[in-house]
Amino acid sequence: MPAPFDSAPDPASVSLEGRVFGGVSNASTGQVGSATRFRYHEDGAVIWAEYDGGEIVRGYLVGTRDGARLSFRYVHLATGGATASGVCESTIRVLDDGRVRFEESWAWESRPETGTSVVEELA
Secondary structure, three states, X not given: OOOOOOOOOOHHHOOOOOOEEEEEEEOOXXXXXXXXXXXXXXXXXXXXXXXXXXXXXXXXXXXXXXXXXXXXXEEEEEOOOOEEEEEEEEEEEEOOOOOEEEEEEEEEOOOOXXXXXXXXXXX
């Protein structure tokens, strides 16, 4: 039986490569939901992800990582056929069970709304 975590790893040192995330909460003006899946990649300070599910047919994000902070732009096609784009700043947290959580603040560039969201690594 694996030993429980004595302490969570440092969020700045956790690799995002290959991790899959799902939406946990979002502002009412957002389109990411519990059915949305993000597949993350990283190479040094460069991060990117493909995402889809729920209201999102296909989406992409690309940006940079500075320790436990992510800064990126996103663009996606929604199920109704409209495209959308925006910017996001995320803080990486490590949960007690070792999964990763992003606490995010975002702003649409394709419309006026802003909001916050949480996505977590799937078990």
